[in-house]
Amino acid sequence: MIQNMQAGQLISLAINDQVKEAYVRNSDTLLYTLREQFGLVGAKPGCNNGDCGSCTVLVDGIPINSCHILSVEAVGHKITTIEGLTDSTIQQAFIGNWAIQCGYCTPGYILNIYALIQTYPDADDAMINEWLESNICRCTGYQEIKEAVKNTLIARKINE
Amino acid sequence: MKTESYTVIGKSVPRVDMPDKAFGRTKYTNDVTIPGVLHAKLHTSTRAHAVIKSINLAKAWEVPGVRAILTGDAFPFPVGPMLADRPPLAVNKVRYCGEPIAVVVADNIHQAKKAATLIDVEYEDLPVVNSPAEAMKSNAQLIHENLSNYKVQVKGVYPTPNTNIANLTKIRKGNMQTGWEASDITIESRVSFTPADHAALETRCARVEILSNGRVMVYSSTQGPFYVRKLLSEFFHIDAGMISVQTPLVGGAFGGKGTVQLEFIAYLASRAVGGKMVKIENSREEDLIMSPVHIGLDASVKLGATKDGKLKAAEIKFLFDSGAYSDTGAGISKAAASDCTGPYAIENVHCDSYCVYTNHPYATSFRGFGHPELTFAVEKAMDKLAARLQVDPFELRLLNAIGPGDTTPTQVNLNASNIGDVSSCLTKIRNLIGWNPNKNVQTTRDGKIRTKGISCFWKTSSTPPNATAGAVLTFNTDGSINLNCAAVELGQGTKTVLGQILAEKLKMDTKDIHVTLEVNTQYDPHQWKTVASSTTMIAGRAVLAAAEDAIKQLKNVGSTVLKSSPEDLDIAKGRIFLKDSPEYGVKITDVAVGYKYPNGNTVGGLVVGNGSYNVRHLTPLDPETGFGKPGPQWGVGAQAVEVEYNPKDYTYKIVKAATVLDAGKVINPQAAIGQMRGGMYLGLSWATRESFTFDDKGIVLNPQLRTYDILRASETPEYLVDFVETPLVDGPYGARGMGEYGVIGMAGALANSLSAACAADLNQLPLTPELIWKLVEGKGDVQ
Amino acid sequence: MIPIDFEYYRPSTIIKAVQLYQDLTGNQKQTIFYGGGTEIISRARMNEISPNAVIDLKNIPECNVLKKDTETITIGATVSLTQIADSAVFPLLTNVARSIAFRTARNKITIGGNLTGDIIYREALLPFLLTESEAVIAGREGTRQVVISGNGIKLNEGEFIVQLVTNNKFAQYRHINHKTTKQSKVNYPIVSIASILVDDQIRVAFSGVCAYPFRLNQIEEALNDVTNSPGKRIQAAIDLLPAPILHDAQASSEYREFVLKQALQQLLDNFEGVS
Ligand SMILES: Cc1cc2nc3c(=O)[nH]c(=O)nc-3n(C[C@H](O)[C@H](O)[C@H](O)COP(=O)(O)OP(=O)(O)OC[C@H]3O[C@@H](n4cnc5c(N)ncnc54)[C@H](O)[C@@H]3O)c2cc1C
Ligand code: FES
Numbered sequence A: 001m002i003q004n005m006q007a008g009q010l011i012s013l014a015i016n017d018q019v020k021e022a023y024v025r026n027s028d029t030l031l032y033t034l035r036e037q038f039g040l041v042g043a044k045p046g047c048n049n050g051d052c053g054s055c056t057v058l059v060d061g062i063p064i065n066s067c068h069i070l071s072v073e074a075v076g077h078k079i080t081t082i083e084g085l086t087d088s089t090i091q092q093a094f095i096g097n098w099a100i101q102c103g104y105c106t107p108g109y110i111l112n113i114y115a116l117i118q119t120y121p122d123a124d125d126a127m128i129n130e131w132l133e134s135n136i137c138r139c140t141g142y143q144e145i146k147e148a149v150k151n152t153l154i155a156r157k158i159n160e
Numbered sequence B: 001m002k003t004e005s006y007t008v009i010g011k012s013v014p015r016v017d018m019p020d021k022a023f024g025r026t027k028y029t030n031d032v033t034i035p036g037v038l039h040a041k042l043h044t045s046t047r048a049h050a051v052i053k054s055i056n057l058a059k060a061w062e063v064p065g066v067r068a069i070l071t072g073d074a075f076p077f078p079v080g081p082m083l084a085d086r087p088p089l090a091v092n093k094v095r096y097c098g099e100p101i102a103v104v105v106a107d108n109i110h111q112a113k114k115a116a117t118l119i120d121v122e123y124e125d126l127p128v129v130n131s132p133a134e135a136m137k138s139n140a141q142l143i144h145e146n147l148s149n150y151k152v153q154v155k156g157v158y159p160t161p162n163t164n165i166a167n168l169t170k171i172r173k174g175n176m177q178t179g180w181e182a183s184d185i186t187i188e189s190r191v192s193f194t195p196a197d198h199a200a201l202e203t204r205c206a207r208v209e210i211l212s213n214g215r216v217m218v219y220s221s222t223q224g225p226f227y228v229r230k231l232l233s234e235f236f237h238i239d240a241g242m243i244s245v246q247t248p249l250v251g252g253a254f255g256g257k258g259t260v261q262l263e264f265i266a267y268l269a270s271r272a273v274g275g276k277m278v279k280i281e282n283s284r285e286e287d288l289i290m291s292p293v294h295i296g297l298d299a300s301v302k303l304g305a306t307k308d309g310k311l312k313a314a315e316i317k318f319l320f321d322s323g324a325y326s327d328t329g330a331g332i333s334k335a336a337a338s339d340c341t342g343p344y345a346i347e348n349v350h351c352d353s354y355c356v357y358t359n360h361p362y363a364t365s366f367r368g369f370g371h372p373e374l375t376f377a378v379e380k381a382m383d384k385l386a387a388r389l390q391v392d393p394f395e396l397r398l399l400n401a402i403g404p405g406d407t408t409p410t411q412v413n414l415n416a417s418n419i420g421d422v423s424s425c426l427t428k429i430r431n432l433i434g435w436n437p438n439k440n441v442q443t444t445r446d447g448k449i450r451t452k453g454i455s456c457f458w459k460t461s462s463t464p465p466n467a468t469a470g471a472v473l474t475f476n477t478d479g480s481i482n483l484n485c486a487a488v489e490l491g492q493g494t495k496t497v498l499g500q501i502l503a504e505k506l507k508m509d510t511k512d513i514h515v516t517l518e519v520n521t522q523y524d525p526h527q528w529k530t531v532a533s534s535t536t537m538i539a540g541r542a543v544l545a546a547a548e549d550a551i552k553q554l555k556n557v558g559s560t561v562l563k564s565s566p567e568d569l570d571i572a573k574g575r576i577f578l579k580d581s582p583e584y585g586v587k588i589t590d591v592a593v594g595y596k597y598p599n600g601n602t603v604g605g606l607v608v609g610n611g612s613y614n615v616r617h618l619t620p621l622d623p624e625t626g627f628g629k630p631g632p633q634w635g636v637g638a639q640a641v642e643v644e645y646n647p648k649d650y651t652y653k654i655v656k657a658a659t660v661l662d663a664g665k666v667i668n669p670q671a672a673i674g675q676m677r678g679g680m681y682l683g684l685s686w687a688t689r690e691s692f693t694f695d696d697k698g699i700v701l702n703p704q705l706r707t708y709d710i711l712r713a714s715e716t717p718e719y720l721v722d723f724v725e726t727p728l729v730d731g732p733y734g735a736r737g738m739g740e741y742g743v744i745g746m747a748g749a750l751a752n753s754l755s756a757a758c759a760a761d762l763n764q765l766p767l768t769p770e771l772i773w774k775l776v777e778g779k780g781d782v783q
Numbered sequence C: 001m002i003p004i005d006f007e008y009y010r011p012s013t014i015i016k017a018v019q020l021y022q023d024l025t026g027n028q029k030q031t032i033f034y035g036g037g038t039e040i041i042s043r044a045r046m047n048e049i050s051p052n053a054v055i056d057l058k059n060i061p062e063c064n065v066l067k068k069d070t071e072t073i074t075i076g077a078t079v080s081l082t083q084i085a086d087s088a089v090f091p092l093l094t095n096v097a098r099s100i101a102f103r104t105a106r107n108k109i110t111i112g113g114n115l116t117g118d119i120i121y122r123e124a125l126l127p128f129l130l131t132e133s134e135a136v137i138a139g140r141e142g143t144r145q146v147v148i149s150g151n152g153i154k155l156n157e158g159e160f161i162v163q164l165v166t167n168n169k170f171a172q173y174r175h176i177n178h179k180t181t182k183q184s185k186v187n188y189p190i191v192s193i194a195s196i197l198v199d200d201q202i203r204v205a206f207s208g209v210c211a212y213p214f215r216l217n218q219i220e221e222a223l224n225d226v227t228n229s230p231g232k233r234i235q236a237a238i239d240l241l242p243a244p245i246l247h248d249a250q251a252s253s254e255y256r257e258f259v260l261k262q263a264l265q266q267l268l269d270n271f272e273g274v275s
C-alpha cells in the first residue's frame, strides 16, 4: 500500500551515459539509490553526512558527495560513478603509485581527482591540496595519492 | 648476511588487490544487496550511566514493516572476548552513551530506523565515572556490581571484585630499592588522554542467516572470521562446524574489527525472525561510539638513572580507560605491562597495569595494542630524564637501548634473533631526520620555531599461546597455484606478501599464484585473527610449510617419472628437474594432477599442499611478578618528528615524520613503506587531533566526522622511511611483523618535538593549539 | 538514510515557489525551502527535522545569477560556495567562502543555505554584513529588498532569499578575513572574522565567537578609537560582545577569547599602516 503518493516517484537518471529508471523515495539520497537500486556500489557510505568524500560522484562533471544529494534532485543532471570511468589514467596512476590500501576511499578519491585534472590541468600544489582535503583516507597517509595526482598531471602535459 | 639472492622476496610486487579497488569493483561486506534481506537498526543509550526504568516499544511496533524488536532480555547473558562482562543489548542498566538497548528488525532500513527512533526509554541516572582516575577512587561508583560473577574467558585476566578494575597485570623485576639506590637522578612524568577511535572508513557491518538445517551463515567485516565463529559457538552453544563466517575484503580496521559485536546482535535478530537473513550496518555515529573505540590512558612513569644516564629503575603505573566493558582492554593492559619500559634495558622494574572501567564507550585493540599508548608515556619520561641529565635525548636512548643479553620486563632472555637492533634503528633515524643536538631548536626568520623530537619503540605480538594459521595449496591445470589461507586483506598487502613467500619457495612467478582474497571459515584452514602484526610470521610460516609439503609430493611423483630419487630433484619455474642436469625434467602441470604415461597409466594423484604454524613456547605471565613469555619476538624501531611551531598562536605544522623499523626482512618494499607511512599518519592524526570530548555527564560531544577531527591531505608531513634488517631466525625469510609499528612512536616523538619548541611539558593528547596554550600559559590543571 | 518521507518540488519560477509554499502549508504540510540540502539531509537523517515537503530553489533562474555590472554584484541564493570562491566578483566573499568546509562540500552548499541555515556559524554572512548588502526576498506579498545588518536576514513565514546584492565599490576596499579552528582547517571555526576598511574605518563581523554571527557598531567604534592603544581598543571591543563567548567542544570560552584577541590584533596590524 502506498500511503502517500507524494513520498516517492519514478525517476530517470543519466548515469554513466545510460538512462536508468527507478522508483525512489524522495528522501532517498543518490548514494542510496546508486548502491541499493542500481548496484553501483563503488560509491561508499563512509559517513552519510558529507564529511568523508568516500561517496563522491560527479554531477555534471563536478564532485559531489552523493550522500548529500537527493536522488530526485539529481534528475536532469549527468552522473558519473567509478563504474563509468573506464579509461581514466588516474586509476592506473593510483595502482602505479601504490595509492591504495584498503581501497574504501579509492573510488571517491579517483572521481574527485579525475574532475580536478579535467578542470585544472595546470593545478599547482595549493590547488591539489584544496581538492584532496575533501576526502579522508585512513590508510595511506596521503603521500602516494598526491604522487599519483602529480604524476598524472605531468604525464598529461608530456602527452600534449 | 645480505648476500641472499632472492628472486621475489624483497621486490615490490604490485599488490594483487589494487586493480579491482581502483576500478570500484571490489565488493566489501556491505556492497551486496540481497532481495528480501531484513534490516536491523539499534536504539542506543543517550546516557552514560543509568538504570533502565522502562522501555516502551508500542510506537515502534506501529511502524509498518517491523518484524521483531529485541531488548536485553532476548539474551540477558554477558559476552566478551577475555572477560564476559557485556550483554549484547543492555540489561537493566546502561554503562555508556551509545550503548545498544534495543534492535528493531524491519523489511526496509528506513522502517527499522523510524521504529528505532520511536522507542522510548525511561532512565534513572547514576553517578558517572568519567575518568580512570575517578574509577580508581576507593569510594568510586561501581560500574559492574557483579564483577566477581563474570566468567574469565582467557587465562591471565584478573578482575578485582567490588572495584572498577577489570584486570591488573603486575611486573616485579629485580629489586626496586637497589634500583633507586643506584640512581643519582629520578624523574617523574604523568601523561593522559581520553579514548579516541579507529574510524576505519568502512563502518562495521554484519549479516546473519540461520538456515533450516541449523547452519549459521555469517557475513562480516571482521579481522577474525574464525574468531567470530569461536565466540558465536561459545556464547550461543552452536557447534563450530555449523557456523560459517565469510569475510570479503575489509575497508580498514586498525584493530577495531578484531572483536565481535554486531555479529552477536545480528544472530539474535535473525533468530527472532525465524532465521531470515538480517543485516546490520553501523552509521558513522554508531561506529564511532556504539562500537568499540581506541583505549584511553592515564600513566605515571618514574625513572631512576645514574648521572651518566644509565637507567637503573622504572616504576610505572598504567590506568587504561577501557570504558564500560573490558573487551580486549584486559589484554591491552597486559601487553602494555609486558613491554612497559619501552626498548630500554632496566634491571629493576615495577609496573602495575590496570584495565579500568569507566562510563566511556568501551575499548578494543587499536593498531599497536597498548604500545602507542605506553610509548607516549615512556618517551615523554625519557626526554624529561635527558633534560634533567642535560644529555642529548638521542644519546640517552642509545646508551640504554635494549639488546641481546638483556631481559625484558617479564624476564625473557633476549638474543640476536628474538629482538631487533634498537641501536642501529636509532643511528639510522639520526641521519634520516638530520638530528643534531645543537641545532634541534631553530628559529626561522618569521619567528617560528623548528624542532625535532625522537622516540624509540618495541613491541611483541601478545598473541594467545596457541595462535595458529594454516595454508592449503591446490594446483590448476595451467600449473598455477591457488593459495588458500584465512588471513584477511585489510589493504596491508597480506595476500600479496604471502603469495611472494610462496613464489620464492617454489621458485616461480608471482603471476602464477592466485591468492584467494575472501575468507570463508568453511573452506579455509583455521587462522586466529589478522592482527598483532603477526600474519607474515604465522601465516607466512604456514605457507612455507604448505609449499614444502607440495614440493615433497611433487618430487615423489617426479622421481618416479624421472627415475631418480627425490633428493636429486629440484623445482623451479614450473618444472621438476634433476639438480645435476636441469634440462632433464618434467613440467609441474604434468605432475600436479597425476602423471599420465603415454600408455594411459597414471601415477600420483592430485597434489594438495598443506601447512600450518603455531606460535611456540609462549607462557602466561605469573600473576605476582609477570614472569613469562608474552610473544615470540620483539620488533623495534625509532621515529622522529620535525615541527614548525608558532609561539604567537600556539599552532604548528608537522614538517617531517620519520621511521626506521627493524623489519627482519622486507618482503615487499613498497608495501612496507606504505605501511610505515600509513602508520605514521594514523599516529599523527591521533596525537594531533583525535579524541572524544566528554561532558561532565559522560556524553560524547563529537560522535561525527564533522567534529571528530581527522588529519587531511593538506596537512600531512613529508614521510621518511628506512629499514634495518636483523633476521628473525624462524621468521619467513627472516621477516618480523610490521603492520602496527609505524604508529607506535609518533605521539611520543611529536610531543617531544613540540615540548622542546614551547618549553613546556606537553603531557596530554591530542596536542591541539588550545591544549598547548593551556599548558604553556599554565591555565589551571587541565588533567 | 533519512527515515521520514517528504514531498519534493522543484519549481522554475519565483511565483510558483511562493505559491507552492502557500498551498502546502495550507494543507498542514510543514514545508521548507531547499538550497544545497547539505544541512537538510543531515538533520533529517538524524531525526532533528521532519518536513513534510521541500521546495528546491535551484531551478529558479534568478537564484542562479552570479554577475557583476557597473553598479552591483548580484549573487543568486542557490549559487554554490565553490562558484563564489572560484569567481572574483566579490574578493572578501571569495576568501570567506573558501574557508568554509572543503571543496567538495562547497560544490553543494549554497550561499542562501549558508546564510539561513540553523548552523550557528553562517560564515558567508560576514561579508554581506560589512557591505550594506541587500537581500532580495520573495514571499506572498511579492519580492522585497532589505539591508543585511546586525545578525543577518530575518525571513517571515513562507519567504525565501532570491538574491544578494552588493554595491560594486566594496570589491575594491582593503579587506582581511581570519579563521581559526580547533586543529584541521576544514573544521568549524573557533573564531572567524571578516573585516573591511571603508574610509579609513574598520568594519568587522564575527562568527564562532558567540552563538550567532554578528556585526556591532559599538565594537567598530571601539576598534576605530585611535585615541586608545591597540590593546585597550581590543579589550573594549571584547567587553562589548553582544552575548557570552561560546564554550563548547570546539574550544573553551577562555581560549576563544585569546584567539579573538589575536585575530583582532592581526586585523589592526594589517590596517594600521593605512590610517
Ligand atoms: C563538511 C561541512 C563542513 C561545514 N563547515 C562549515 C563551517 O565551517 N562554517 C559554516 O558557516 N558552514 C559550514 N558548513 C555549512 C553548513 O553546515 C550547512 O551545511 C550549509 O550552510 C547549508 O547550506 P545548503 O545550501 O546546503 O542549505 P540547505 O541544507 O538547503 O538549507 C539549510 C537551511 O536554509 C534554508 N534555506 C536554504 N536556502 C534558502 C533560501 N534561498 N532562502 C531561505 N531559506 C533557505 C533551508 O530551508 C534550511 O532551513 C559545513 C558543511 C559541511 C557539509
Ligand atoms: S559518505 Fe558521503 S561524504 Fe561521507
Ligand code: FES
Pocket: A099, A100, A101, A102, A103, A104, A105, A106, A136, A137, A138, A139, A140, B201, B251, B252, B491
Ligand atoms: S585506502 Fe583505506 S581509506 Fe584510503
